[in-house]
Amino acid sequence: QKEVEQDPGPLSVPEGAIVSLNCTYSNSAFQYFMWYRQYSRKGPELLMYTYSSGNKEDGRFTAQVDKSSKYISLFIRDSQPSDSATYLCAMTWYNNNDMRFGAGTRLTVKP
Amino acid sequence: TAGITQAPTSQILAAGRSMTLRCTQDMRHNAMYWYRQDLGLGLRLIHYSNTAGTTGKGEVPDGYSVSRANTDDFPLTLASAVPSQTSVYFCASSEQGWNTEAFFGQGTRLTVV
Numbered sequence: 001q002k003e004v005e006q007d008p009g010p011l012s013v014p015e016g017a018i019v020s021l022n023c024t025y026s027n028s029a030f031q032y033f034m035w036y037r038q039y040s041r042k043g044p045e046l047l048m049y050t051y052s053s054g055n056k057e058d059g060r061f062t063a064q065v066d067k068s069s070k071y072i073s074l075f076i077r078d079s080q081p082s083d084s085a086t087y088l089c090a091m092t093w094y095n096n097n098d099m100r101f102g103a104g105t106r107l108t109v110k111p
Numbered sequence: 112t113a114g115i116t117q118a119p120t121s122q123i124l125a126a127g128r129s130m131t132l133r134c135t136q137d138m139r140h141n142a143m144y145w146y147r148q149d150l151g152l153g154l155r156l157i158h159y160s161n162t163a164g165t166t167g168k169g170e171v172p173d174g175y176s177v178s179r180a181n182t183d184d185f186p187l188t189l190a191s192a193v194p195s196q197t198s199v200y201f202c203a204s205s206e207q208g209w210n211t212e213a214f215f216g217q218g219t220r221l222t223v224v
Contacts, residue, residue: 008151032211043115043201043215044154088153095209097142097161098169101154 003027006089006102015111019076023089023102026070030091030100033065035074038086038104047087048074079109113137115216117202123222124192132187132219134202142208143185144169145177147198148218154201160185161208192223 006023013019021035032051036044050056053067062075072091076083089102118133136143145157146169156169160179174196176188185204189196199220203213 004153006153034211041218043203043217045215046212049211090154092209092211097144097159097167097208098156099213103151103153 001026002103004089004091004100004102007105008103010106010108012108012110013079015079015081015109017079017109019079019083019107019109021074021076021087021089021105021107023072023091024070025072025091025100027091027100028067028070029093031093032091033063033072034090034092034099035061035063036088036090036101038088040085044088081109081111084108114214115202115204117200117216117219119219120217121220121222123224124189126193126223127191130189130192130221132189132200132202132221134185134187134216135183136185136202136204136214137183138204138214139182140204140206140214141182142205142210143179144203144205144213145175145185145187146201146203147171148201149198157187157200159208194223197221197223 034049035047037047038044048063056063060077064073086104086106088104092099115136144159146154158177160166202216205213
C-alpha cells in the first residue's frame with residue numbers, strides 16, 4: 001500500500017462546476033498538507049498548504065484536512081478552463097526533507 | 112526571474128552510459144532536491160541537500176549521485192544508466208531544508224534505451 005493514495009482520474013467537468021479532489025494517507029506523522037498544480041510539461045507549483053486539521057480558503061480554492069480519517073480534499077469552485085491541470089497532493093512533517101506526493105489527478109474543465 | 116533552470120530538457124541515452132543532469136537556481140535557496148516523476152507513482156525524492164557541502168538520500172537513491180559544491184548548483188549523475196531510470200526528472204529548491212513550498216524546474220525527460 002502506498003503511503004499517499006490519490007485517484008489519477010482523469011476527471012472532466014464543465015466550466016463552472018465544483019470540483020472535489022481527494023487523497024488518503026496512512027502515515028499519522030504527517031502534519032503539513034499541500035496541494036500542487038502541474039500544467040502539462042511544466043514543473044509543479046504550490047497552490048495551498050494546511051497545517052494539521054481544518055479548512056483553508058484562498059479565492060476559489062478550499063483545502064480541507066481530516067486527520068482522524070487521514071483524508072484531505074481540495075475543492076475548486078466555479079471551475080475555469082485554465083484550471084485544467086494535474087493536481088498533486090503532498091504531505092510532510094516538521095523537519096522532514098522527504099515530502100511524499102500522491103500520483104496526481106488529471107483535471108479537464110471544458111468550456 | 113529564472114528561478115530554477117534544468118538542462119537538458121530532454122535526452123535519449125544508451126543503457127550503460129553515464130549522464131549528468133544539470134540544475135541551477137538563482138533564488139539563493141539553501142535546500143535543493145531531485146525528484147523523479149513516473150506515471151502512477153507521482154514524485155519520488157532521489158537526493159536532497161540542505162546546504163552547500165551536504166547531501167542526503169531520499170526514497171529512491173540507488174543508481175544516482177549528487178554533489179553540492181555551491182549554493183546555486185545541484186547536478187544529478189547517473190553513473191551507468193538502466194532502462195528503469197527512464198523518467199521525468201525535476202529539480203527543486205526551498206528556502207530552508209524543510210519547507211512546505213518547493214519551487215520546481217521545468218523537468219528533464221530522460222529515455223534510457
